[in-house]
Amino acid sequence: MTPASFGGFVSRAHARGALVVQPRMGFGDPRQMREGLRRTRDAGAVTVGTLTLDSYTRVNDLAAARRAVRDGVPLNGYPICTHPAEVSRAMLDGVHEAAFPVQVRHGSARPEHIVSALLDLGLDATEGGPVSYCLPYGRTRLSDAVAAWRTACALLAEARTDTREPHLESFGGCMLGQLCPPSMLVALSVLEGLFFARHGLRSVSLSYAQQTSPEQDLEAMAALRALAGEFLPGIDTHLVVYAYMGVFPATRGGALRLLEEAARLAVASGAARLIVKTAAEAHRIPTIADNVEALRTAARAAEATTPRAAGAAAGSEVYEEAAVLVRTVLGLHDDVGEALLLAFRRGLLDIPYCLHPDNAGRTRSFIDTDGRLRWADTGLLPLPRTALTAARRVTSDELLTALTRVRRIYDQGGIR
Amino acid sequence: MNSSVGSMNSSRVDAAPSVLLTGTSSDAHTWNLVHLQLVLEEIGHTVANLGPCVPDELVVESCLGLRPALVVVSSVNGHGFNDGLRLIRVLRARPELAGTTVVIGGKLVTDGLRNVGMVRRLTAAGYDRVFDDGELPAFRTFAARTPDRAVS
Ligand code: B12
Numbered sequence: 001m002t003p004a005s006f007g008g009f010v011s012r013a014h015a016r017g018a019l020v021v022q023p024r025m026g027f028g029d030p031r032q033m034r035e036g037l038r039r040t041r042d043a044g045a046v047t048v049g050t051l052t053l054d055s056y057t058r059v060n061d062l063a064a065a066r067r068a069v070r071d072g073v074p075l076n077g078y079p080i081c082t083h084p085a086e087v088s089r090a091m092l093d094g095v096h097e098a099a100f101p102v103q104v105r106h107g108s109a110r111p112e113h114i115v116s117a118l119l120d121l122g123l124d125a126t127e128g129g130p131v132s133y134c135l136p137y138g139r140t141r142l143s144d145a146v147a148a149w150r151t152a153c154a155l156l157a158e159a160r161t162d163t164r165e166p167h168l169e170s171f172g173g174c175m176l177g178q179l180c181p182p183s184m185l186v187a188l189s190v191l192e193g194l195f196f197a198r199h200g201l202r203s204v205s206l207s208y209a210q211q212t213s214p215e216q217d218l219e220a221m222a223a224l225r226a227l228a229g230e231f232l233p234g235i236d237t238h239l240v241v242y243a244y245m246g247v248f249p250a251t252r253g254g255a256l257r258l259l260e261e262a263a264r265l266a267v268a269s270g271a272a273r274l275i276v277k278t279a280a281e282a283h284r285i286p287t288i289a290d291n292v293e294a295l296r297t298a299a300r301a302a303e304a305t306t307p308r309a310a311g312a313a314a315g316s317e318v319y320e321e322a323a324v325l326v327r328t329v330l331g332l333h334d335d336v337g338e339a340l341l342l343a344f345r346r347g348l349l350d351i352p353y354c355l356h357p358d359n360a361g362r363t364r365s366f367i368d369t370d371g372r373l374r375w376a377d378t379g380l381l382p383l384p385r386t387a388l389t390a391a392r393r394v395t396s397d398e399l400l401t402a403l404t405r406v407r408r409i410y411d412q413g414g415i416r
Numbered sequence: 417m418n419s420s421v422g423s424m425n426s427s428r429v430d431a432a433p434s435v436l437l438t439g440t441s442s443d444a445h446t447w448n449l450v451h452l453q454l455v456l457e458e459i460g461h462t463v464a465n466l467g468p469c470v471p472d473e474l475v476v477e478s479c480l481g482l483r484p485a486l487v488v489v490s491s492v493n494g495h496g497f498n499d500g501l502r503l504i505r506v507l508r509a510r511p512e513l514a515g516t517t518v519v520i521g522g523k524l525v526t527d528g529l530r531n532v533g534m535v536r537r538l539t540a541a542g543y544d545r546v547f548d549d550g551e552l553p554a555f556r557t558f559a560a561r562t563p564d565r566a567v568s
Contacts, residue, residue: 137469353450
């Protein structure tokens with residue numbers, strides 16, 4: 001692995017026993033963005049930098065991004081295709097280097113413009129996937145996203161040189177942020193990782209977002225590791241944990257405790273990297289100071305945790321379900337992209353509560369009495385049938401109760 | 417996009433809906449839309465849910481085609497003020513929609529502050545009401561008074 005590469009940096013830190021912590025950070029103003037990267041680098045933890053892009057750039061409405069920059073409208077991220085390349089290069093100059101890799105995080109179902117822009121700036125690490133950046137992110141048809149992500153992977157892979165190893169992280173571990181059973185998250189991460197590898201990437205990461213049960217989360221991470229080993233041999237692969245991606249605690253204490261729990265999950269499960277959330281999550285775009293606080297809090301919690309001996313994944317509920325999902329999909333077609341399209345068309349993959357027109361919408365999930373996230377209705381998934389609540393409509397209050405469960409527990413002082 | 421929330425519920429929407437619910441052009445969030453649809457249906461409305469990332473033209477076309485009594489615009493990604501302002505100008509420019517009740521709400525800016533100037537500009541541009549993030553009870557009361565509601 002070359003010294004400048006994102007994957008290589010993370011693997012070396014992991015080998016030293018350090019968890020890499022990373023913010024979700026993006027500002028419209030290049031000076032503030034530069035300052036944010038600098039203070040991430042100097043946060044006193046092992047960090048990598050992030051450019052989170054704004055929503056106009058994500059949906060490729062570059063005219064709106066241009067108007068917003070011109071009129072000084074505050075953006076929810078960095079408009080990488082709008083600021084002139086020399087402005088972005090100056091923003092990164094002397095900050096982005098071998099000892100401080102920077103990743104671009106966006107949320108674009110058709111990311112070619114973004115991938116071209118980041119490569120042009122000398123960056124080569126990004127995030128996404130044909131499913132995970134499509135179904136939760138708007139109305140682009142899944143077939144268009146698969147085609148666009150093939151091109152995006154090819155662009156990244158072509159940028160490989162002796163000193164540059166492009167890196168792509170699957171966002172499959174998030175899918176709408178909440179109420180998606182872990183087996184589906186694990187399966188999608190593995191399938192997207194395989195999609196990346198088949199399209200030329202040699203360095204990938206697979207994600208998993210903290211959910212409602214710490215035990216189930218550990219099980220999911222073990223399943224992810226085992227399936228990555230089975231399906232991605234020979235590819236530089238690391239695992240990344242996302243601090244909770246659903247409705248966040250409203251209190252500062254609750255938010256930081258939930259973040260600490262995510263850091264413990266990351267270390268205990270052998271992940272190499274953690275993406276943090278801040279105490280501002282429930283309220284507004286976090287400031288630089290919010291992010292620095294989160295990075296330090298997470299790094300401290302990580303240092304105080306010891307990795308668990310890797311338990312056997314096989315046999316666990318999450319592993320068994322995820323393995324069936326992955327194998328069923330791969331059995332549909334030799335091309336992973338086509339297989340994903342067929343699977344969604346037939347409801348063999350189906351995300352609960354997802355409004356996207358290419359999602360079958362026949363599955364439902366619920367939080368069980370033991371805190372685990374499970375299937376209430378498996379729809380057409382290739383899993384043992386359950387249909388606990390199929391006959392009944394969920395009320396608005398019941399939905400909100402499920403969505404806010406984690407917030408409530410941590411705002412009230414749990415889980416530690 | 418489906419006119420009901422996936423197959424989550426058998427929204428009785430094949431007739432003309434009483435409410436058109438929509439995200440803004442740049443906003444991908446959907447839990448807000450899923451929840452608001454249920455809230456509206458529980459007080460007797462039929463809802464056409466256009467989903468996330470809806471281009472302004474699609475909102476206009478849907479309003480002209482479906483003629484809802486109430487249009488609810490929801491945004492939480494921080495661009496809601498900017499996108500919402502552009503959208504209402506486009507809607508109010510159509511004479512057929514000059515009298516339609518249109519409201520907006522959510523997390524409309526990036527700093528989490530409720531800004532009086534912002535509310536004034538949105539209402540001046542044509543919104544009938546601007547709801548704050550936490551104003552669901554007030555919204556329920558408001559929506560329950562809107563005509564064309566099925567009595568359930
Ligand atoms: C889940 C989530 C996601 C998921 C969304 C999946 C999906 N398809 O929905 C994912 C991970 C994909 C995501 C992506 C992004 N997200 Co997000 N996300 C959240 C999160 C964690 C929870 C939202 C949620 O599910 N709420 C549950 C529903 C039921 O509640 P709600 O959304 O608040 O909506 C209620 C009220 O707002 C109100 N309301 C809303 N609209 C209206 C309208 C009317 C008329 C009324 C009366 C009331 C009303 O009623 C709603 C229903 O109860 C929030 C932070 C949080 N709350 O903890 C951030 C958050 C909303 N996201 C945010 C952002 C910025 C983004 C991104 C742009 C990425 C980024 N730069 O960080 C992208 C969006 C890309 C795009 N094109 O827009 C910001 C918005 C900041 C702001 N407004 O200042 C938040 C607040 C996080 C943060 N602090 O940065 N996100």
